Amino acid sequence: MLKTISLFSGIGGLDFGFEAAGFETRVALELDKTSCKTIRLNRDWAVIEDDINKVTSVDVLKVGGLKAGDVDMLIGGPPCQPFSKASYWARGDSLRLDDPRADTLTGYLRILRDTRPRAFLLENVYGLAYSGKDEGLRHILDGIEQINRDVGTQYKVSWRVVNCAEYGVPQVRERVFLVGSREGREFRFPEATHAKPDSLENDLFSDKQPFRTAWDALGDVAPPNDEELDSLRPGGKWGDLLTSIPEGENYLWHTNRGGGKPLFGWRTRYWSFLLKLSKRLPSWTVQAQPGSAIGPFHWDSRRLTFEELCRLQTFPNGLTVDCGRTEMQRMLGNAVPSLVAEVLAREIRKQLLDAPTRSRLKLLPPRREHVPPPVRLSAVPKKYHEHIGEHEAHPGTGKGRQALRRAATVVGGASAGLL
Template identity: 65%
Template sequence: MAARRLTAISLYTGVGGLDFGFEAAGFATAAAVELDAVSCRTVRLNRPKWGLLEGDIHDISSEAILAKAGLRAGEPDVLIGGPPCQPFSKSSYWVNGDALRLDDPRADTLTAYLRVLRDTRPKAFLLENVYGLVYKGKDEGLRHLLEGIEQINREVGTRYTVTWKMLNAAHYGVPQIRERVFLIGSREGIPFQFPAPTHCAKEEISLLDAREPYRTAWDAIGDLPRMPNEPSLAVGGKWGDLLPTIPEGQNYLWHTNRGGGSQLFGWRTRYWSFLLKLAKDQPSWTIQAQPGSAIGPFHWCNRKLSIAEMCRLQTFPDGLEFECGRTDAQKMLGNAVPSLLAEVLAREIRRQLLGDKGNLGTLKLIPPVRRPIPEPERLKPLPAKYRQHIGDHADHPGEGRFSARKKAQRDPVASELPLLSASGAD
């Protein structure tokens, strides 16, 4: 018997990263709200049956969203979305102790999500955000959401409970390091249990461990053309020709007094993603939405990643079309949630919160394991134009994030910044 088709309302849809994952888990996007014109054009091109509403969510009523979905309040199975997190200093009407007003025209993006949650009353909801939402001492956004959900329960008589946790996509089979916070809730007060990680570093696996090794960049893109005929993938700028001298999985730190190359830079004097290169046998580093000319991750063939490669690393379904330039495509892809992680969570929402005990089979969006993994690319000698930069460069003063970065070189999914001690997921 086919699995029951469930309905989702999607806010801040973007290119559809969350939606593709929920689609793979048996949900249909009945209504989607997105402001960005390029994202809307891309959604219409690839998923014309989604009920897309193009515009600012603050100008789109909850009634219009329900009408587009063909649903009444209480009927949607799930509300999903990743609101862009605005600076909360602008939301002084609640930071200063005023009552949270979900219909206030000054509402921020999180409040708009709460307004639609209140008015549509789905059986479950998922909200995704950057991990800064739960930094110690800077958790105004999280408190704002939790207080808003309590207010909704008082106003409309629901029993929404919330479980939140920071997840790294690589722990669930995504071939990319990407940390995000997820809040998941049930209208009936059912507590949600986040699934245990299914993947880890090979050296962490013991005889009794059910986890698999991380999916790698080679697993994701090893079958794609090694050198696509796309001039836009060439790396220019002052430092582009330095990439062939950096090993796979390394960055500019290779060319410091603690690396194995030439001393061209001071230790920790650049961004971590400066001249950062993928390694075939490791997950990709996080795909950036708006990188500079020397900001990676770059392909091991010393070029920018193609749109098809970024889609694979984000575990989007194959066959998507993009009628836009590479810059717009990377912005959409870099802002998206890896679809496989969304599929994993959507399946758990079905099972735990919607009472669906049917067998959904294997994950649809997980990359295959590709073996053998080729040897790393050979390094090229330092171009003559960079020799003038060789010298005794000062390290960045202080510890800063050095300890976390050092750990990240051993474990590429190590967290860097302090989070709240309680995850809400126990």
């Protein structure tokens, strides 16, 4: 087993994928109490429950029974909150990895410097690489260059924005992955293995498979019992409207451009508002903090169970959790789909660690040939009929009420500064 240090481990999304590829998590560092409790329920990994900037690299190595330079892999997904410190990352400033003001990205870099793993993987939100707003990405790349100068390593970094559905995950989810080799080897991200079915129809030479779907992931999951079902019913003002929306649709069904009743203005709500899974499509991104009407919901017009969310995240079967719905959803929504981690881990073994594996992917959902017909729709409940009528469409990007209000605030603030 290849030895791994895991940082910002969460519920273990990255770790489960590396585990499936033959890596062993020797130590996991995570601040969130509920996530640590969940890890301990499901795995016997050594867990450090603390803030990364309060834990020394010596402690991490000691708990994992490791030595600097003897670590095969460092993995982790630092939370995205540090982007608020853009000024601290301004190019030209001296990056001090031991600075007490350090953020989570700097904490990751400090442990990378001190443990010197043979390879590393860093995962983050795709906004990390936004053009013109990539201070976080530059911070990481500059920090790695400094590490190479300080300790004589040759870390070379490759990065890519990855849509997890293109590797067989039954969920559309974009993340940034950075992979580096201590010996200066270049990592090449594997080619996508899955694609939208309509893009494959006219490509006779493609060896890609169609996207895995929500039905592929959930088709054999037992439905919830009556007691569970009561707790999964959507609430709030709009929850009872869900039964009148077809699979794969959202609130736009009930606009003057949809097939339902004109209850809303076109594009006046978030895309995930009353969003329902389709059996024939991948799931949309699982949310960490959804409101009462925010999906994706099951095609049976209910919230998804813990097991169903785990399936959409391609976690291994048999996991358990001991917490409330809100904490469970947050942990699952913040996690990395384990299958994409397994795919990348196998490539890292092959390209960077000279330890290829010939076993098949363990976390890829099976393809289910028979897909049941859509669930029959209900009529719009009478309590919503008062909303039927003409509704203005959203005026366009940057022209909505909130955008105009923010613009007025900025202009007002600038004028006050001139005075």
